[in-house]
Amino acid sequence: MMKCICCKNDLPDFFEKFEYIKNGKMNYPQEMDSCKIIYCNNCSYAFCHPSIDNGRLNLYYQKYYNGKSVKSDSHLNYSIIRNLFFDERSIAQISLINQFSNIENKNILDIGSGSALFFLQLNRIGFKNTNKYIIEPQVQNKKWYTANSINIIEKDIFKIDKKFYNYFDLIFMSHSLEHFNAKDADHIISLIYKLLKVNGKLFVEVPNADIKNYSNSNENMQPHLSFFTKKSISLLMKNKNFEIKYIGLFGESQKQKIPTLGKNKFYLNNDNFYIHINSEKSSNKLIKKRR
Numbered sequence: 001m002m003k004c005i006c007c008k009n010d011l012p013d014f015f016e017k018f019e020y021i022k023n024g025k026m027n028y029p030q031e032m033d034s035c036k037i038i039y040c041n042n043c044s045y046a047f048c049h050p051s052i053d054n055g056r057l058n059l060y061y062q063k064y065y066n067g068k069s070v071k072s073d074s075h076l077n078y079s080i081i082r083n084l085f086f087d088e089r090s091i092a093q094i095s096l097i098n099q100f101s102n103i104e105n106k107n108i109l110d111i112g113s114g115s116a117l118f119f120l121q122l123n124r125i126g127f128k129n130t131n132k133y134i135i136e137p138q139v140q141n142k143k144w145y146t147a148n149s150i151n152i153i154e155k156d157i158f159k160i161d162k163k164f165y166n167y168f169d170l171i172f173m174s175h176s177l178e179h180f181n182a183k184d185a186d187h188i189i190s191l192i193y194k195l196l197k198v199n200g201k202l203f204v205e206v207p208n209a210d211i212k213n214y215s216n217s218n219e220n221m222q223p224h225l226s227f228f229t230k231k232s233i234s235l236l237m238k239n240k241n242f243e244i245k246y247i248g249l250f251g252e253s254q255k256q257k258i259p260t261l262g263k264n265k266f267y268l269n270n271d272n273f274y275i276h277i278n279s280e281k282s283s284n285k286l287i288k289k290r291r
């Protein structure tokens with residue numbers, strides 16, 4: 001039986017099926033070819049069905065994920081790229097968080113940190129005394145993180161040591177919650193509540209992905225597994241006993257987005273992941289250039 005993690009709807013007539021777009025530039029597991037997106041008409045949350053095996057997801061994010069946070073070329077020991085660096089999104093996030101929480105000398109956890117842009121920007125603008133922790137499956141150069149005063153928690157988020165319960169003043173998730181299966185997204189928010197101190201804060205940023213009402217927005221893409229809207233994520237947080245201090249929409253309106261036409265070319269590798277041919281060529285070219 002299906003059940004929505006946000007509004008708890010379990011009535012079959014309240015769910016619809018949609019297809020993945022399959023014309024993006026992201027690598028993805030082969031099994032997603034047979035998956036559908038299930039949309040809850042009660043709250044607008046949508047999710048991948050059937051869910052993807054977590055072992056397969058771990059392998060994907062360790063080796064084949066090719067999103068903006070990919071770090072294969074970010075951790076060269078003598079690179080100056082990260083020392084002379086400004087990230088507009090991180091500055092906006094820091095500015096918003098600062099309106100609700102003083103993050104100086106606090107314990108902060110970034111879940112799904114990617115190349116740790118948020119922490120790099122914190123260091124760049126002077127928050128060097130903040131205790132920074134990450135959980136990230138694609139860690140490739142531990143020395144590089146250490147050099148930037150970033151601590152790695154080398155465990156799956158669902159196996160995190162209980163010593164971190166009631167430990168963090170702020171937990172940060174920027175474009176990572178949508179990469180979890182529905183049941184895991186539900187679980188992780190419950191777990192975050194335990195990891196936070198009393199009066200601790202959670203910051204979450206996800207795509208505004210109303211699969212049904214904004215079908216031209218191309219948000220129904222691999223490898224996303226959960227699709228949130230303002231309404232659905234609000235319900236999820238309230239169900240987990242969070243008080244919402246602020247919620248908003250930013251960037252280009254979903255109504256104005258132009259649909260992507262055509263189908264991109266992929267090849268299936270030996271581990272049964274689809275690799276986007278042009279993205280792989282561009283990535284290899286960039287790595288070579290930086291080196």
